[in-house]
Amino acid sequence: MSVILKFTIRNIKEKKFRTFLILFSIMISSALFFASGAMSGSVAQMMVDRMRSSVGASEIVIHANEKSPSGYMTTSAAEAFGEDMDFIVGNVFGQGIYKADSKEIFKIDLNGYVFSELQMMNPVALEAEYKLHPFSGKKIILSSATAEKLKLAPGDSMDLKINDVRHRFVISGIAQPKGVFLEDGRTNNAVVPRETLAALFNAKGRVSAIHMKPKDMSRKQELIDSLSKAYGRYTVSETIPEEDIRRGADAFNVPFMMMVVMVLVISVFIIYTSFRVITTEMLPVIGTFRSIGATKRMTDLVLLTESIAYGVAGGALGCILGIGVLKIMMNMMLIESDRAAGFTAAVQYDWTQMLAAFILAVALSVVSSIIPIIRVSRISVKDIVLNKIESIKKKKRFRLWLGLILLASVIIAPRTAPRNAAIPVDMLCLVLASISVTLLIPYITGWFIKLFEGIYTYVFGNEGILAAKNLRENKSVLNNISLLSMGISALLIINTISFSVSKEVGNAYRALDYDIEFWAPGLDRQKLMLTEKIDGVADAYGNYQAYNTELAGSKDSISCIIGAEPNKFDEYFDMGIVGDKESLIKELGRDRNIIISNGLKEKFGVDMGDSIKLRTKRGDRPYKIIGFCETIMYNGQIAIVSDKYLKSDMQMKYYNDMLVKTSKPPEVVSENIKKYFGNQDIYIRTMEEMEKSNNESNKALFSIFRIFSIMAMVIGVFGILNNFAISFMERKRSLAMFRSMGMSKGQIIKMIFIEALSGGIVGGAVGVFSGVVNISIVPYVLRAIDLPIPIHYSAVLMAFSLAGGVAVTLIASVSPALKSSRLNIIEAVKYE
Amino acid sequence: MQIIEAKNLNKTFKMGDLDIEVLKDINLSIESGEFVSIMGPSGSGKSTLLYLIGGLDKPTSGSVKIKGNELSEMKDKEQSIMRRRDIGFVFQFYNLIPNLSVEENVILPVLLDGKKLKDYRSRLDDILEVVGLADRRTHTPRELSGGQQQRVAIARALVNEPDIILADEPIGNLDTKTGTEIMQLLQRINREKKKTIVQVTHSKEAADYGNRIINVRDGKVWG
Numbered sequence A: 001m002s003v004i005l006k007f008t009i010r011n012i013k014e015k016k017f018r019t020f021l022i023l024f025s026i027m028i029s030s031a032l033f034f035a036s037g038a039m040s041g042s043v044a045q046m047m048v049d050r051m052r053s054s055v056g057a058s059e060i061v062i063h064a065n066e067k068s069p070s071g072y073m074t075t076s077a078a079e080a081f082g083e084d085m086d087f088i089v090g091n092v093f094g095q096g097i098y099k100a101d102s103k104e105i106f107k108i109d110l111n112g113y114v115f116s117e118l119q120m121m122n123p124v125a126l127e128a129e130y131k132l133h134p135f136s137g138k139k140i141i142l143s144s145a146t147a148e149k150l151k152l153a154p155g156d157s158m159d160l161k162i163n164d165v166r167h168r169f170v171i172s173g174i175a176q177p178k179g180v181f182l183e184d185g186r187t188n189n190a191v192v193p194r195e196t197l198a199a200l201f202n203a204k205g206r207v208s209a210i211h212m213k214p215k216d217m218s219r220k221q222e223l224i225d226s227l228s229k230a231y232g233r234y235t236v237s238e239t240i241p242e243e244d245i246r247r248g249a250d251a252f253n254v255p256f257m258m259m260v261v262m263v264l265v266i267s268v269f270i271i272y273t274s275f276r277v278i279t280t281e282m283l284p285v286i287g288t289f290r291s292i293g294a295t296k297r298m299t300d301l302v303l304l305t306e307s308i309a310y311g312v313a314g315g316a317l318g319c320i321l322g323i324g325v326l327k328i329m330m331n332m333m334l335i336e337s338d339r340a341a342g343f344t345a346a347v348q349y350d351w352t353q354m355l356a357a358f359i360l361a362v363a364l365s366v367v368s369s370i371i372p373i374i375r376v377s378r379i380s381v382k383d384i385v386l387n388k389i390e391s392i393k394k395k396k397r398f399r400l401w402l403g404l405i406l407l408a409s410v411i412i413a414p415r416t417a418p419r420n421a422a423i424p425v426d427m428l429c430l431v432l433a434s435i436s437v438t439l440l441i442p443y444i445t446g447w448f449i450k451l452f453e454g455i456y457t458y459v460f461g462n463e464g465i466l467a468a469k470n471l472r473e474n475k476s477v478l479n480n481i482s483l484l485s486m487g488i489s490a491l492l493i494i495n496t497i498s499f500s501v502s503k504e505v506g507n508a509y510r511a512l513d514y515d516i517e518f519w520a521p522g523l524d525r526q527k528l529m530l531t532e533k534i535d536g537v538a539d540a541y542g543n544y545q546a547y548n549t550e551l552a553g554s555k556d557s558i559s560c561i562i563g564a565e566p567n568k569f570d571e572y573f574d575m576g577i578v579g580d581k582e583s584l585i586k587e588l589g590r591d592r593n594i595i596i597s598n599g600l601k602e603k604f605g606v607d608m609g610d611s612i613k614l615r616t617k618r619g620d621r622p623y624k625i626i627g628f629c630e631t632i633m634y635n636g637q638i639a640i641v642s643d644k645y646l647k648s649d650m651q652m653k654y655y656n657d658m659l660v661k662t663s664k665p666p667e668v669v670s671e672n673i674k675k676y677f678g679n680q681d682i683y684i685r686t687m688e689e690m691e692k693s694n695n696e697s698n699k700a701l702f703s704i705f706r707i708f709s710i711m712a713m714v715i716g717v718f719g720i721l722n723n724f725a726i727s728f729m730e731r732k733r734s735l736a737m738f739r740s741m742g743m744s745k746g747q748i749i750k751m752i753f754i755e756a757l758s759g760g761i762v763g764g765a766v767g768v769f770s771g772v773v774n775i776s777i778v779p780y781v782l783r784a785i786d787l788p789i790p791i792h793y794s795a796v797l798m799a800f801s802l803a804g805g806v807a808v809t810l811i812a813s814v815s816p817a818l819k820s821s822r823l824n825i826i827e828a829v830k831y832e
Numbered sequence B: 001m002q003i004i005e006a007k008n009l010n011k012t013f014k015m016g017d018l019d020i021e022v023l024k025d026i027n028l029s030i031e032s033g034e035f036v037s038i039m040g041p042s043g044s045g046k047s048t049l050l051y052l053i054g055g056l057d058k059p060t061s062g063s064v065k066i067k068g069n070e071l072s073e074m075k076d077k078e079q080s081i082m083r084r085r086d087i088g089f090v091f092q093f094y095n096l097i098p099n100l101s102v103e104e105n106v107i108l109p110v111l112l113d114g115k116k117l118k119d120y121r122s123r124l125d126d127i128l129e130v131v132g133l134a135d136r137r138t139h140t141p142r143e144l145s146g147g148q149q150q151r152v153a154i155a156r157a158l159v160n161e162p163d164i165i166l167a168d169e170p171i172g173n174l175d176t177k178t179g180t181e182i183m184q185l186l187q188r189i190n191r192e193k194k195k196t197i198v199q200v201t202h203s204k205e206a207a208d209y210g211n212r213i214i215n216v217r218d219g220k221v222w223g
């Protein structure tokens, strides 16, 4: 027993590359599994942290909604719950305009608090103060960043225009940029005494929001319900809807899990092929031991121990690497404004995730090695000792059929699976596709050879014939082709997804055909006409949009409904309306008609001519579906109705924003518009700025995708190198035979390269094919997570994959080719 | 005519710091058409000598001439061509390519020589007839007995019509009856096809099928 173990350990030590490869693939698999599993938790935590910074310890919040009689309320009803709460904090919001000496205008977000209450809820860390207490009257606390930007110091006075009236405040404190003062470089936050601010808005004794924290967190929901009764016409809710955020973030890791599945498939293949060799090497030793009385269980156990050891070591390393990968990924998720705000990425995971990754590693190793182990275990001692292990293998027809059936189900299943089962079904399909490819590869290679045999003989001569024979018959050559095709299809999937997403993101803005959008208070028809007169404005469009409109009688909602102005809509938006665009848009204006996105069509399960009931301010209104559009704006959760009906049903007074086409450079026109609207609050962006900020937030995602694809590629390439080394060992004897019969070194090298070339072509082509099959599944997954991105098949990408496959095999065969030409013929020929 | 000539042949294997002198100053010459048996106890260096003659290994010093050509002066390609056309090897463990059929195994040297297969159809038929495997041509080696496998190896050694056949313990792995059949086959090939055969064996019986015996002991040729 201990001798077998010793032999095993010696083997592990000697075969450094193989050991490394097995450990590496287990490690990468479990690391990526861990990272993508913990990712959604960390992303959610990041979102929660972002929100927490402004509300501190608040758990319950009360604020006004559209139905509320006023934007303000009193805290008296909440005070009745004082016994149950750690704190009850009322605050008032407002905005002030500050005009610097340079005439530059800054918007200041004013937060009115009772200072002691704020300290309870979301403590302020002061860097400097000037007559701060008592915190009343016209005192103001700025963040250090804002103070620096505005060149203001404690004791300075600061004139703010609030509600069009100028007020002089005194800088009474400078705070560290934390909590309420966390800024992203664009916003400027300030804290002023609550009563002072309330008075300026004629809301003395009232507040715009009430924050509370229950003493007993388990009673949170109960308290929310009671408070809702007390504040009937206001919204009482959890301050941070953590559950919702976490659920939202869960969808986020689906694409990553898909990639993990691909990486796992490659790893299984590598470990499986390695263990075939390991068990074959061990065979004589096992035979000897079994012949002198070791039981089957004992010898199996030794092999299993080796496999478990790989799993444990790889799993442990994988967990460590996983934390690193997660950290890197989360750092990439930070957008510029996070960095400006000094926000760091929290890496969040728990021990169960770590344990899961570890168990996955062990399971991966054991499952992948179990078949070779069982195979060896089944061979009788007699056969081992007599060296009769090579049983006669008939070509198994059932493999062909199984492969074809799997392929067919991989194509059919995702298209017929119900929406809520889409993700597991599609993941399974990714795995089945790889199995199907492995089963079919020998046949496909055979067909390929048959097709090209004539050409081979013609181009490569008799070495071509020999190579063709090897390609058809040699198991390890076939394994190489399978592995190559898996690697290529994985890479193709990953790259196609990121290619498509980036292309679609670009396209999203191509759907918007204007140069500037801006918002200012009270945008109406008159302001629209005035805007059109501004220098450089060619045309302007008043845009109505309603957000998160619920469907009557269901939990579904529509992220965004656009109210289209029938005459101009087409000039400003290209929403991918299917069919006769113009007449459909005209049709919208005639009645309560609606065009919905294909994403919604599928989600709601509706069709042309159906009616959907929208929950509007004026009650539930039925809209008749007259058409569909294909877009990824608002993740494709979008609908179009006419501006007339949207405006009246939703009781909209003002445009959501104004869209402008310019006849002069947009930056210039943007300045003109700002000037025209004077000191008013105006939020304006040129198309270029919009694209830039969008690209930035997507860049993170792409970078992470890239990490995954590089890891998959590294594993794939290593696997192919390993397989070439294995196949060389297995073929040593045959190659020596060829040599003894007079095959020259040149001929051997030529033969190996022809094999590699054709293997590369077949593997590459099959890889591209199975990649395309797998990619065709992807839209169903994306749709299941409400991200209906059309997939763009890139011929260039496919050509690159094919060429890459050929290149990898050619490179991988350099070492075996050289080795075989230096082969010691006698060594290989002499002994059985 | 001298078809094989070895002069002052030495072969030393290095085992770590240890030098093992396996062949010491071997001189030997074999005439065309001879059937020579190299005899000697196990470990005496018979196989080593045979492989040196066939150019599968390089001597430490000395020279080997095949048909008057000095092996050490040949490039790999020329040596390979010589092995294809002038020499056929038969090994104790047959050394067939397992995934190729009988006829594919036999025809391999022709393929390696870059010749067209269809020109060799009739010769292939003849040779399979000679070794008695005409009815097994599409079988793979695994489906054959040891004796049959060795016949395939002999057929393969013959296919390019070489003048020399080198056999290393060709019946070392076979039972007496099968061994006798193989020896008779080789004898027939020597007589009818006028091939020069050099076989290595440690059995006197097998050696007696040849017409000359070269004894090797302690790395030297005796008699």
Ligand SMILES: Nc1ncnc2c1ncn2[C@@H]1O[C@H](COP(=O)(O)OP(=O)(O)O)[C@@H](O)[C@H]1O
Binding pocket: B013, B014, B015, B020, B022, B040, B041, B042, B043, B044, B045, B046, B047, B048, B049
């Ligand atoms: N590659 C090698 N390295 C070291 N020693 C070798 C090698 N090949 C053969 N020998 C040694 O050379 C001697 C002769 O071997 P060999 O020619 O095979 O003997 P025979 O065929 O007569 O039984 C043996 O002692 C053997 O151990």
Ligand SMILES: [Mg+2]
Binding pocket: B046, B047, B048, B169
């Ligand atoms: Mg020997």
